[in-house]
Amino acid sequence: xxxxxxxxxxxxxxxxxxxxxxxxxxxxxxxxxxxxxxxxxxxxxxxxxxxxxxxxxxxxxxxxxxxxxxxxxxxxxxxxxxxxxxxxxxxxxxxxxxxxxxxxxxxxxxxxxxxxxxxxxxxxxxxxxxxxxxxxxxxxxxxxxxxxxxxxxxxxxxxxxxxxxxxx
Amino acid sequence: xxxxxxxxxxxxxxxxxxxxxxxxxxxxxxxxxxxxxxxxxxxxxxxxxxxxxxxxxxxxxxxxxxxxxxxxxxxxxxxxxxxxxxxxxxxxxxxxxxxxxxxxxxxxxxxxxxxxxxxxxxxxxxxxxxxxxxxxxxxxxxxxxxxxxxxxxxxxxxxxxxxxxxxxxxxxxxxxxxxxxxxxxxxxxxxxxxxxxxxxxxxxxxxxxxxxxxxxxxxxxxxxxxxxxxxxxxxxxxxxxxxxxxxxxxxxxxxxxxxxxxxxxxxxxxxxxxxxxxxxxxxxxxxxxxxxxxxxxxxxxxxxxxxxxxxxxxxxxxxxxxxxxxxxxxxxxxxxxxxxxxxxxxxxxxxxxxxxxxxxxxxxxxxxxxxxxxxxxxxxxxxxxxxxxxxxxxxxxxxxxxxxxxxxxxxxxxxxxxxx
Ligand code: SF4
Numbered sequence: 001x002x003x004x005x006x007x008x009x010x011x012x013x014x015x016x017x018x019x020x021x022x023x024x025x026x027x028x029x030x031x032x033x034x035x036x037x038x039x040x041x042x043x044x045x046x047x048x049x050x051x052x053x054x055x056x057x058x059x060x061x062x063x064x065x066x067x068x069x070x071x072x073x074x075x076x077x078x079x080x081x082x083x084x085x086x087x088x089x090x091x092x093x094x095x096x097x098x099x100x101x102x103x104x105x106x107x108x109x110x111x112x113x114x115x116x117x118x119x120x121x122x123x124x125x126x127x128x129x130x131x132x133x134x135x136x137x138x139x140x141x142x143x144x145x146x147x148x149x150x151x152x153x154x155x156x157x158x159x160x161x162x163x164x165x166x167x168x
Numbered sequence: 169x170x171x172x173x174x175x176x177x178x179x180x181x182x183x184x185x186x187x188x189x190x191x192x193x194x195x196x197x198x199x200x201x202x203x204x205x206x207x208x209x210x211x212x213x214x215x216x217x218x219x220x221x222x223x224x225x226x227x228x229x230x231x232x233x234x235x236x237x238x239x240x241x242x243x244x245x246x247x248x249x250x251x252x253x254x255x256x257x258x259x260x261x262x263x264x265x266x267x268x269x270x271x272x273x274x275x276x277x278x279x280x281x282x283x284x285x286x287x288x289x290x291x292x293x294x295x296x297x298x299x300x301x302x303x304x305x306x307x308x309x310x311x312x313x314x315x316x317x318x319x320x321x322x323x324x325x326x327x328x329x330x331x332x333x334x335x336x337x338x339x340x341x342x343x344x345x346x347x348x349x350x351x352x353x354x355x356x357x358x359x360x361x362x363x364x365x366x367x368x369x370x371x372x373x374x375x376x377x378x379x380x381x382x383x384x385x386x387x388x389x390x391x392x393x394x395x396x397x398x399x400x401x402x403x404x405x406x407x408x409x410x411x412x413x414x415x416x417x418x419x420x421x422x423x424x425x426x427x428x429x430x431x432x433x434x435x436x437x438x439x440x441x442x443x444x445x446x447x448x449x450x451x452x453x454x455x456x457x458x459x460x461x462x463x464x465x466x467x468x469x470x471x472x473x474x475x476x477x478x479x480x481x482x483x484x485x486x487x488x489x490x491x492x493x494x495x496x497x498x499x500x501x502x503x504x505x506x507x508x509x510x511x512x513x514x515x516x517x518x519x520x521x522x523x524x525x526x527x528x529x530x531x532x533x534x535x536x537x538x539x540x541x542x543x544x545x546x547x548x549x550x551x552x553x554x555x556x557x558x559x560x561x562x563x564x565x566x567x568x569x570x571x572x573x574x575x576x577x578x579x580x581x582x583x584x585x586x587x588x
Contacts, residue, residue, distance in 0.1 A: 013356055022534060023533055025205045026242035026243040027242050028246075040555040059357055065292050066206060093307060094309075097308060155217055162219055162317060
């Protein structure tokens with residue numbers, strides 16, 4: 001999968017209430033959630049973001065609640081990938097489970113600037129900054145999580161396992 | 169090399185003698201939990217798996233608590249998804265308005281979680297049950313869907329950090345102040361992916377309510393779980409309450425900890441976390457001049473009997489300041505009834521406070537006390553992120569029930585001894 005887009009940059013500890021405020025959690029419709037993505041950090045984000053764009057942030061991205069609505073909103077807003085220095089753990093799991101590509105890279109998080117044009121090779125974990133002509137390495141994804149991605153998300157992975165167990 | 173309590177519980181549920189930090193393991197779960205925000209997504213995903221039943225209808229618990237009693241049509245539709253799923257699958261533990269409570273107050277109280285359990289819940293504060301000596305952690309909706317089908321989940325074995333609290337607890341300092349102080353020291357990612365084990369004489373001397381409060385906010389330091397080794401206090405709490413057999417585990421003397429902290433509680437003051445991160449913690453005496461518009465006493469952090477009693481101790485015979493709305497939310501129907509029996513409602517009503525039916529309500533900016541632009545609230549909740557309780561231009565200050573009650577009386581952030 002080819003990932004390439006313009007960068008939207010955010011700071012440290014971006015919490016799930018910023019990604020999708022709880023006042024919109026009376027729905028789980030991805031399209032509706034996307035319309036409010038990052039609203040409390042940048043009210044115009046959902047309007048400005050273009051399909052394929054990439055979010056870059058500092059440490060502990062996605063901290064706070066367990067709401068899967070957060071990665072769902074980001075994905076449905078058209079964001080192709082999130083790169084951060086570190087991710088909060090529930091957000092990390094959720095992103096894999098719903099198929100939102102995420103990469104951990106302190107170097108990329110530090111050097112990439114808002115508006116840069118960046119390409120990402122997910123399998124290789126290579127991030128290329130086209131604007132600045134630099135490349136950065138991301139932390140390797142554990143093999144088990146790669147299996148989940150290969151199966152097309154956790155639900156497909158579980159469905160396959162249940163079939164093998166003869167439960168369905 | 170010995171094991172920590174967290175490692176022992178994980179090993180037992182993985183069917184192994186031992187596990188090592190960093191390992192990815194498959195574990196059997198004792199219980200899976202969802203609420204009115206996370207369960208609708210989980211149910212949608214569950215239905216995609218293609219199984220026709222949950223792994224165990226007594227071990228999937230659904231609690232509509234965030235927006236209930238339903239605040240609008242959309243949230244009513246969400247709750248309805250839970251009700252219909254519970255009925256279709258014959259779930260024994262579905263809690264309707266009038267019989268419910270905030271999930272993390274309700275499950276321990278009802279004996280649905282106990283020492284040695286492994287619990288996952290699609291709610292980040294599922295870590296609360298660590299107060300009972302269980303391993304419990306929050307996951308997302310898709311993880312919940314998978315667990316509802318399989319009765320298993322995958323976890324990475326966390327490293328553990330040991331916190332030792334010693335010294336005598338000063339008056340008006342509670343479990344909330346200890347955990348706020350701790351988060352202030354290590355930061356909101358200070359325990360990222362790790363287990364926080366709370367130990368020491370001050371924790372041993374603490375009631376179950378206080379321990380649940382401490383474990384509840386482990387996630388605010390980024391932790392996977394918080395845990396307190398079960399003891400006599402735990403035994404008294406679970407006896408006659410636990411619905412399933414339980415096991416007491418404890419860390420071995422030579423267990424491995426990534427870090428250790430020793431905190432002298434006798435030097436602590438009631439704590440306040442300033443906007444907009446739970447790590448912005450100050451002793452209350454440093455922030456006394458901040459006026460407030462609202463005070464909230466409740467939530468899965470501080471909506472239990474100890475908390476209401478502590479608030480009542482300060483509110484008795486006093487009036488809430490004319491510029492302040494004080495909203496008190498007992499965590500469960502049982503707590504509501506008990507508070508009424510003990511005469512606390514009389515005290516609250518006399519002081520000019522509003523008492524709500526159990527709900528998460530304002531804690532997440534859902535309903536029952538939303539803030540306008542520029543308004544400030546002192547709350548016994550657990551998060552003070554931008555817009556958490558309403559308008560993005562409002563502010564939430566986190567504190568324990570004593571500071572919240574004292575502040576409601578004074579109209580500004582106050583030390584409890586100022587009104588005592
Ligand atoms: S009381 Fe607040 S923190 Fe606790 S479960 Fe409800 S919304 Fe979440």
